[in-house]
Amino acid sequence: MLKRTNMCGSLRTGHVGQTVTVCGWINTYRDQGRGLIFTDLRDREGLCQVVFDLEQAPADLVGLAKTLRREYVIAVTGTVRIRAGGANPKLATGEVEIVAEKLELLNASEAPPILPDDHEAEKINEETRLKYRYIDLRRPRMQHILHTRSRITKFARDYFSGNGFMEIETPLLIKTTPEGARDFIVPARLHPGKWYALPQSPQLFKQILMVAGCDRYLQICKCMRDEDPRADRQAEFTQIDLEMSFVEREDVMEMMTGFVRGLWSELFNYDIGTVQRMTYWDAMERYGIDRPDTRYGLEITDVSDIAANTEFAVFKDALGLTKAGRKGVVKAIRIPTPNEKLTRKVLDGYSEFAKTFKAGGVPFTKLGANGFETGVAKFCEPVKAELIAKLGLVPGDIIVFAADHYDIATKTLGELRQKIARDLDIVPAGKWNFLWVVDFPMFDWDDDNKRWVALHHPFTSPNPDQFGILESDPGVCLSAGYDLVLNGSEVAGGSIRIHNMKVQEAVFRLIGLTDDDAKMKFGFLLDALRLGAPPHGGVAFGLDRLVMHIVGTDNIRDVIAFPKTQSGMDLMTEAPGPVDPEQLVETHVRSTAVVEPAKH
RNA sequence: GGGGCGGUAGCUCAAUUGGUUAGAGUACCGGCUUGUCACGCCGGUGGUUGCGGGUUCGAUUCCCGUCCGCCUCGCCA
Numbered sequence: 001m002l003k004r005t006n007m008c009g010s011l012r013t014g015h016v017g018q019t020v021t022v023c024g025w026i027n028t029y030r031d032q033g034r035g036l037i038f039t040d041l042r043d044r045e046g047l048c049q050v051v052f053d054l055e056q057a058p059a060d061l062v063g064l065a066k067t068l069r070r071e072y073v074i075a076v077t078g079t080v081r082i083r084a085g086g087a088n089p090k091l092a093t094g095e096v097e098i099v100a101e102k103l104e105l106l107n108a109s110e111a112p113p114i115l116p117d118d119h120e121a122e123k124i125n126e127e128t129r130l131k132y133r134y135i136d137l138r139r140p141r142m143q144h145i146l147h148t149r150s151r152i153t154k155f156a157r158d159y160f161s162g163n164g165f166m167e168i169e170t171p172l173l174i175k176t177t178p179e180g181a182r183d184f185i186v187p188a189r190l191h192p193g194k195w196y197a198l199p200q201s202p203q204l205f206k207q208i209l210m211v212a213g214c215d216r217y218l219q220i221c222k223c224m225r226d227e228d229p230r231a232d233r234q235a236e237f238t239q240i241d242l243e244m245s246f247v248e249r250e251d252v253m254e255m256m257t258g259f260v261r262g263l264w265s266e267l268f269n270y271d272i273g274t275v276q277r278m279t280y281w282d283a284m285e286r287y288g289i290d291r292p293d294t295r296y297g298l299e300i301t302d303v304s305d306i307a308a309n310t311e312f313a314v315f316k317d318a319l320g321l322t323k324a325g326r327k328g329v330v331k332a333i334r335i336p337t338p339n340e341k342l343t344r345k346v347l348d349g350y351s352e353f354a355k356t357f358k359a360g361g362v363p364f365t366k367l368g369a370n371g372f373e374t375g376v377a378k379f380c381e382p383v384k385a386e387l388i389a390k391l392g393l394v395p396g397d398i399i400v401f402a403a404d405h406y407d408i409a410t411k412t413l414g415e416l417r418q419k420i421a422r423d424l425d426i427v428p429a430g431k432w433n434f435l436w437v438v439d440f441p442m443f444d445w446d447d448d449n450k451r452w453v454a455l456h457h458p459f460t461s462p463n464p465d466q467f468g469i470l471e472s473d474p475g476v477c478l479s480a481g482y483d484l485v486l487n488g489s490e491v492a493g494g495s496i497r498i499h500n501m502k503v504q505e506a507v508f509r510l511i512g513l514t515d516d517d518a519k520m521k522f523g524f525l526l527d528a529l530r531l532g533a534p535p536h537g538g539v540a541f542g543l544d545r546l547v548m549h550i551v552g553t554d555n556i557r558d559v560i561a562f563p564k565t566q567s568g569m570d571l572m573t574e575a576p577g578p579v580d581p582e583q584l585v586e587t588h589v590r591s592t593a594v595v596e597p598a599k600h
Numbered sequence: 601g602g603g604g605c606g607g608u609a610g611c612u613c614a615a616u617u618g619g620u621u622a623g624a625g626u627a628c629c630g631g632c633u634u635g636u637c638a639c640g641c642c643g644g645u646g647g648u649u650g651c652g653g654g655u656u657c658g659a660u661u662c663c664c665g666u667c668c669g670c671c672u673c674g675c676c677a
Binding site: 028030031032033034035036037038040049051053054055069070083084085086088090091094111112113114115117119120123124125126127128130177178179180181182200201203225226227228229230231233235356357358453454455456457458459460511565566567569571 | 603606607610611612613626627628629632633634635636637638639640668669670671672673674675676677
């Protein structure tokens with residue numbers, strides 16, 4: 001086999017005159033007849049034109065070249081020269097070409113069902129691309145994403161290793177844990193009727209590693225949660241998982257800020273500046289979401305007090321609501337000019353959008369030169385002065401309201417705010433707004449089951465100044481959790497953990513785990529906390545989402561080499577599939593699924 | 601589990617009110633072509649209209665069911 005000396009995509013004018021051997025796939029094939037053939041050869045670094053010229057090469061070489069087709073795998077030895085026919089500015093290697101002297105066909109290819117072409121790929125069904133993933137991954141764009149992902153994990157290892165973090169693997173076959181997402185489960189052959197679970201995260205193991213004196217831990221690990229996927233969510237995903245001993249909240253945030261600062265510097269030569277802080281409640285009030293996108297305004301204002309003085313039944317009814325101890329609210333977004341894109345039809349459509357979040361609709365109006373003009377103008381007119389003062393309105397502004405239970409009104413405007421920004425096209429490109437969200441509540445009230453649930457996870461510590469109210473006022477108690485938000489997306493989340501058994505037991509009690517339950521399910525953790533657990537805390541970065549931001553895609557499948565579809569299938573391998581009945585017997589499993597008999 | 605959109609040639613799409621032999625581009629195959637680079641020119645092959653059922657003289661088209669893909673609500677400590 002001809003031995004490669006250079007990568008196709010790396011050749012430049014500096015290589016002119018050199019004899020090189022390149023290997024790769026035939027990207028395109030242009031036969032000019034009578035012994036002049038051009039091919040663009042592709043490897044992971046790019047394309048380079050190879051020319052087979054009768055005047056320069058023996059006839060048998062040209063003869064073999066005649067048989068080449070798309071996606072054939074070849075090795076070529078030849079001399080690099082300035083292109084005789086003029087440069088192609090579309091290629092990085094466009095100034096040069098290789099004049100082939102030796103050609104080795106390494107492998108032919110059947111006619112490929114799809115071609116690895118970035119322009120084509122945007123038009124081809126994702127379903128087809130996923131089935132032939134190995135062809136799709138040959139595309140320059142996909143190679144760029146895989147390479148970028150690799151650079152990110154390498155940077156993470158370098159940065160954290162340089163800061164004293166040790167890479168430690170934790171088990172994949174673990175015990176099922178209550179709370180949280182649905183577990184994937186694995187039958188235990190050696191223990192009939194018992195099951196392992198796949199980890200939703202290495203959370204407990206990394207805490208125990210701190211108890212074990214490892215001080216600083218890093219792992220780039222797969223996590224599995226058996227829940228329905230979304231555009232930015234897969235059942236199987238990757239975390240950059242971290243934990244540190246003898247630290248407080250500030251120490252962890254500083255370390256993690258340093259990581260993203262270094263990463264953005266490395267990848268983009270971009271200074272992320274000072275990362276702002278915002279409390280959870282501030283985020284909810286002003287942005288209606290715990291991961292605000294601060295790249296644009298359109299902040300939310302509570303106008304309940306003003307709405308109470310209107311005669312609008314929708315407002316009045318909402319203000320009379322109560323749920324989980326919270327009164328209903330009326331909130332508003334002021335949309336300044338230019339807002340002409342928000343036509344009557346678009347604004348009416350927002351009510352349909354709002355209904356997906358269980359809101360009745362989103363009333364709106366517009367301030368003209370002489371008062372409110374459309375929509376719910378007549379109800380707003382009597383409180384015009386107050387609205388103008390509170391929202392800072394000027395003529396031309398559109399105001400959109402949500403009136404409902406606190407959580408519904410908040411979420412509706414939080415989501416609508418992002419939609420409006422997209423509709424107005426005011427989301428700035430090329431801007432990286434990092435934000436730490438802190439002071440989360442410890443618990444959320446589950447009205448259906450009448451109990452507290454941990455907002456983050458039940459190992460999150462209250463903030464040091466909050467221990468006093470943990471049990472007396474759990475709904476108010478704030479945690480030592482923190483989320484790193486980038487452009488409205490949570491890229492990392494973590495907390496200082498509970499390292500005191502008594503506190504941990506109190507939290508378990510509050511979320512309705514009896515002492516016996518806690519012992520059975522988390523006994524090993526409680527034991528560990530009793531046996532010399534240092535103060536510790538950590539973070540997990542969502543690697544997939546981080547890569548999505550960095551390469552600029554809104555599809556998580558783009559950043560995973562072998563992703564699954566929305567129904568959890570791998571279209572290439574056709575997993576999941578049936579197993580041999582013998583495997584079921586061995587693992588003591590009997591399926592209750594009704595399987596269609598095979599057709600014949 | 602709910603809502604929305606989609607599935608026709610290898611790929612991307614078209615097909616009038618339900619009506620003749622389901623078309624086009626591209627890919628592929630054959631021929632021609634010496635500076636192309638989305639090469640060009642000529643010719644050709646290629647169809648379980650996702651699958652199953654129903655209505656009808658006749659279904660890509662209408663109805664029912666089902667499978668698959670995408671977006672989304674719920675869910676995702």
